Amino acid sequence: MTDTLASPNADTGQQDYKARQAARQELDRLWASGTEFLGTEYAILGGAMSWVSERNLVSAISNAGGFGVIACGAMTPALLEAEIAATQALTKKPFGVNLITMHPQLDELVQVCLRAHVGHIVLAGGIPPSSAVRAAKDGGASVIGFAPALVLAKRLIRMGVDALVIEGAEAGGHVGPVSLTVLAQEILPHITAVPVFVAGGIARGDAITGFLEQGAAGAQLGTRFAAAAESIAHPRFKEAFIRANARDALTSVQLDPRFPVIPVRGLVNDGSQRFLTHQAETLRRFQAGELSKDEAQLEIEHFWAGSLRRAVIDGDVETGSVMAGQSVGMVRSVQSVEDIISELVEQAVEALMRRSGRREH
Incomplete structure (x- = not known):
């Protein structure tokens, strides 16, 4: 009698196990081009955050x-060399290095990566010089570029870039004007020659599944990892993420088109309001003849100098630059990186189980 009563539950458990295995295999199939390119178990990249x-x-x-991806930012070649060596001492797994294309020592930084046998170099912040792409590839590294539009995606592929990241305006930090939803529709159906990773506003595995089914090779996340237990960001920085809603992560406001402000998405705080006041005062001084146009532009651009470090390292979340994507609204606690990735994979598997009709909810 006991066996008869237990049998349906046992059957259900076995069916669930098989369904989960099948969904996991489907996930592996969907992001196979991404995992093969990166040399990883999961096609999940960490966004490069200074x-x-x-x-x-x-x-x-x-x-x-x-x-993982090291954010080189403004590092000198010597500092980057030390950071790569320190990272290699902590992991034997693949990781990449993100280099800003406008860095005055870009060529030297590429050589630093090659000497350290970094397998993937990410060139961000604009169209990379063809010489940098060629040097990286000749040195045996794969090159990843950022494509904010289809025409630029095609141009990067012609230059020899091995993979692309398409990042929507929902992302934190320096962003373009177009949402990932639109970029994915514009680019994914037409770019099949190289893996394309999606980024911007992603915080859940079921969202990743949706983009994989559209043709993406994987996803890049920044905001969730910035609040991870292993992140060196100040506890107040992480707490600001946990308190925030998606609507709190806004792009910087430009008061006058004559003085462009690079759009940067971050949490609105006292610093945001002071920036508006600073712009208004700078404009007044320009119109009064106290500043030249170039001087006024520099005054505006220099306002945020050092402010990201103040927020991340010192915990000044009131006047510092708390860069965050709109996915910050889904950061609800400090989790380990392992737990974040496990959660993302589980959500992706659950989504595939639901879509295949294997599980009723």
Whole structure:
């Protein structure tokens, strides 16, 4: 009698196990081009965030099966060399290095990566010089570029870039004007020659599944990892993420088109209001003849100098630049990187189970 009563539950459990296995295999199939390109278990990249994406977070992402990326930012070649070595001491798994194309020592930084046998170099912040792409590839590295439009995606592929990231305006930090939803529709159906990773506003595995089914090779996340336990960001920085809603992560406001402001998405705080006041006062001084146009532009651009470091390292979340994507509204606690990635994979598997009709909810 006991066996008869237990049998349906046992059958249900076995069916659930098989369904989950099948969904996991389907996920592996969907992002196979991404995992093969990165050399990882999961096609999940860590976004390169200045002051945040350093040895500790990068190695934690790679050790958990994802792909960590060092944010070189304004580092000198010597500093980058030390950071790569420190990261390699913490992980034997693949990771990449993000280089800003406008860095005055870009060529030297590429050589630093090649000497350290970094397998993937990410060139961000504009169309990379063809010489940098060629040098990286000749040195044996794969090159990843950022494509904010289809025409630029095609141009990068012609230049020899091996993979692309398409990042929507929902992302944190420096952003373009177009949402990931639109970029994905514009680019994914037409770019099949190289893996394309999606980024911007992604915080859940079921969202990743949706983009994979559209043709993406994987996803890049920044905001969730910035608040991870392994992130060196100040506890007040992480607490600001946990308190925030999506609507709190806005792009910087430009008061006058004569003085362009690079759009940067971050949490609105006292610093945001002071920036508006600073712009208004600078405009007044320009119109009064106290400043030339170039001087006024520099005054505006220099306002945020050092402010990201103040927020991330010192915990000044009131006047510092708390860069965050709109996905910050889904950051509800400080989690380990391993838990974040496990959660993302589980959500992706659950989504595939639902879509295949294998599970009723």
